[in-house]
Amino acid sequence: MRALEKDRSGIVLTSLSKSFGVVQAVRAIDVNIAAGEIVALLGPNGAGKTTTIDMVLGLTRPDKGTVTLFGQSPSDAVKAGLVGGMLQTGSPPQYLNVRELITMVASLYPHALDVDEVLRLTGTTEIAKRSTVKLSGGQTQRVRFAIALVADPDLLVLDEPTASIDVEGRRDFWNVMRSVAAEGKTVIFATHYLEEADSYADRIILMARGRIVADGPPTEIKAKVGGRVIRATLVDVPVAELSQLPGVSNAERRGEGVTLSCGDSEASDKVLRELLARYPGARDLEVRGVGLEEAFLELTADDQDQADALRAGTDFNRGQELQ
Amino acid sequence: MKNLTYLRFEILRTLRNRRFLIFSLIFPLVLFFAIASPNKNIIVLGIPFPLYYMTGMAAWGSMTAMLSSGARIAAERQIGWTRQMKITPLSTWSYFTAKVLSGYMMALFAIIGLGIAGSTLGVSLSAVQWLTMLVLLLIGLIPFAVIGILLGHLMKVDSLGPALGGVTSLFALLGGSFGPIFTSGVMLKIVKDIPSYWLVQASRSVLSPSGWPPAQAWIVIAIWSVVMARIAARVYQRDTQRVS
Known part of the structure; x- marks a missing residue:
């Protein structure tokens, strides 16, 4: 739209870094976001999402690297x-x-939207006359969204916008966001709700420990982090024995059922064959892909930072420089 | 201040703050009537007591207005509103200006309110004298506008009430708002270096032949303004570097 006419370069982060004392909040990330993309920054607390967003908005000065928004500095x-x-x-x-x-x-913006229109879009018309201190959590969130939206911005940046809304409210929120973004706005939102990133973004940037560990469309991310899990009913076999099976990275037992985690589909096929050969009593076999949720937990587990970074680098990182 | 809509809402917010009205307007008025009524025929250091006390209370009320207006920044920092404002085209300068102007608005109400109260107790000045006094008070309030912004960046909301009360009372007391406390000696020399002293002395100035305060008044106001502004700028810069 306006920005597109001026500059098509969208949002560009170049080896962006920020530390707070000894904590490296963001470690040399490179991101290119085209105008009109809806991008989710996904990651747990401490992944560097908010710091990245603050640098995109010009609220925090990077230690190293640059941010350009449609070819201009954030400010x-x-x-x-x-x-x-x-x-x-x-x-x-x-x-x-x-x-x-x-x-x-x-009144602060040169080309703001009509206030009534914004109230209608964000579902705040009924509370238009209510004092700002008498709003529920969900209402406050919608008002905050209205504040961001009234600028009619080319770039909309939302830092965990649904943090304090119930499930239904979340769906409403994202429906509004999508209809707004359909007008060609670029949207960057941070979240730690995987369903949100999956359902509402065109692209997911997965962050952990200040680095980008995966970047791509939701389906691609899922495929790339796609480990497999085998479930079976199997009595009288100790978990320790199962975890020794080649290809099994983890084994758990709940009552009669066992759950075996495997690296990928190749590994799970091998484990499946081995399992049936060794334990003919195994029944109710079920193989499924690991959900984004589990993959995410595994990728961002605190005590596996190094291993994760390495795996992230070899498996699914797009040219991300590793330390 | 090119954005009048923003300023209008900033003033509206100030007017809706009831505590603000009570401390900068009602309190000084009540105290004025309570103290000046029974003493309306007394002369203090050559000045009719109602005139002296009217100026003292106007200084106190308008000082409170200026200080608390800037200090409200503390509350807006705490809820993260200042950060939200930083990602709008509103400049930091305009943000502060709106705070100062809404403070001046309340200060003006306090001064006019006390002027009317003063007239009912026999304070009689010429139009020029009234105007001179108003201008002197408005100029004398500049350091307090800056100190308000400074407090807004130094204070947490929890400690803001006591801090504001303490700072205002100290300035009012030393400046002689409640009556001259030092009339000679070394302490008088010291309080003459405090800007609130010259606010209260606006009453003496308008009765003087020239109608203007001595050079020392201008110097004290100027130095306090500049020094406080430099400290405020430094605190603001420190505050903008986010530490979490």
């Missing part, structure tokens, strides 16, 4: 009104009602 893009943001913290100030607050924020 220039912000001044030009190209950016709308919903920060993790940022409760609306008191002594105003919702409509007054949105009107006040709208």
Whole structure:
């Protein structure tokens, strides 16, 4: 849209780094986001999502590396009104009602949307006359979204936008976000809800420990991190024995059932054959792909940082430099 | 301040803050009537007591208005609103300006309120004298606008109430808002270096032949403004470097 006419380069992060004391919050990440993309930054707390977002918005100065938004510095893009943001913290100030607050924020932008239109879009029309301090968690979140949206920004940055909303509210929120983004806005949102990243983003950037450990469309991410799990009913075989089977990385027992984790489909096929050969009593066999949730937990497990980084590098990282 | 809509809502927010109205407007008025009524025929250091006390209370109320307006930044920092404002085209300068102007708005109410109260107790000044006094008070408030912004960046919301109360009372007391506490000696020399002293002395100035305060007043106000602004700028910069 406006920004597209000026510059098609979208959002570019180049070897972006930031440390706080000894903590390396973001470690030399490179990201290219085309205008119009909807990108999820996915990762657990401490992955560096918020720090990255703060640098994109110009709120935090990078130690190294650069950020450009549509070919401009973050502060220039912000001044030009190209950016709308919903920060993790940022409760609306008191002594105003919702409509007054949105009107006040709208007045700061050169090409703001109509306030009534924004209220309607974000489902805040009914609470337009309510004081900002008398809102529920979900309502506050919608008002915060309205604040980000009223700028009619080319880039919409949302830091864990659904953190305090119930499931239904979340769905509503994302439906609005999608309809807004359909107008060609670039959207970057941080989340630790995997379903959200999966359902609403065109692309997932998985972050852990300040690095990008995976980057691609949700289906691709799933395929790449796709380990397999075998479930079976099998009595009288100790878990220790099962975990010795070639290809099994982990074995667990719950009552009569056992769960065997395997690296990939090749490994699981091998384990399956071996399992049936050794234990003819095994029944109710079930093989399935590891969900994004489990893959995510495995990838970002704290005590496996090095191993994860290495695996991430060899398996699914796109040219990410490793230490 | 090119954004009048933003300023309008900033002022609206100030007017809706009831504590603000009570401390900068109601308290000084009540105290003025309580103390000045029974003493309205007394002359203090050559100044009719109602005039002196009117100026003292106007100084106190307007100081409170200026300090608490800037100090509200502390609350907006705490809830993360200042960060939200930083990702809008609103400049930091405009953000501060709106705070100062809404503080001045309340200060003006306090001064006018006390002027009217003063007239009912026999304070009688010419139009020029009233105007001179108003201008002197508005200029004398500049350091307090800056100190307010400084407190807004130094204080946590929890400690803001006591800090504001303490700072305002100290300035008001030393400046002589509640009556001159030092009339001679070394302590008088010291309090003459405090900007609130010159706020209260606006009453003496308008009665003086020239109608203007001595050079020392301008110097004290200027130095306090500049020094406080430098400290505030440093604290602001430290505050902007996010540490988490």
